[in-house]
Amino acid sequence: MGAAELASRFRVAGVAFADTEHGLVRVQVSRGGSAGELFLQGAQVTAWQPAGQRPVIFTSARAVFAPGKAIRGGVPVILPWFGPHPTAPTAPQHGVARTAPWRLERVEEAMADGIGLTLALDGAGSDWWPEAAVARLRVVFGSELRLDLAVENRAAQAIEFEEALHAYFAISDIASVSVTGLEGCRFIDKTAGGARRPPTGGRLTLASETDSVYLDTPATVAIEDPAWRRRILVEKEGAASTIVWNPWADKAAAMADLGPDQWQGMICVEAGNVADNKISLAAGATHRMSTRISVAGG
């Protein structure tokens, strides 16, 4: 469904649809001084800026917006596997959902100051996710950013999957921020071949490439950004894992859609259920994971 058809079907003040030159459909939301943006491809949020704040979600200035291409930044929906496919080396990294065409099902006035968008994706039929599963993502743009991901198992047997809301956050400088809330959590260090690490006991600061999958993590994690006098809070429900990632200079320079000059201004803090925390979902059941992103200070 193109922008014109969507605009005639979903008439809500502050919601604009556009067909981009690259062949994607973009939705822009503005309400109460907050602004947000998402693409139907991947149901991918690419911008969120609450009233009175700098942008909170980071999207690369070099991101490629093209059908079937993962967009560098925003909040990619990672499903039904995280990282490389466990058995199929030619399968896409981070699953099929983030480059698939989701359909917009609902646009609603949500919360006191927000607009909610509900998008859906049928897993069945894709090469890599044959199970009859349906994913729904509800995104609420307002003074907070809320994402609720529900996976319904319509198969006759249990299914297993990993999932993550792979959020990129805009920060002052990777060398001056820290992450709190993960002090007591063990983690998998993907920069060290997946080595299992014990809890560090202290706040997380980054001084080199960081790619850590924290397991059995608490509900709230915070990005402390004193230079911008703000804290970004990432509250979670139904998400046992938290992934923290920054590619650092060498890896970033090798990424055409990131480049050598932006990596210091971003950090990924991702709510998910991956590795030891992956989901096994009974036939007919639905699993829900949600994250609520807000900004304090600033």
Ligand code: TA6
């Ligand atoms: O979440 C961290 C991570 O798994 C890293 O290993 C890195 O690959 C990152 O995701 C980005 O992956 P992408 O496929 O979007 O380039």
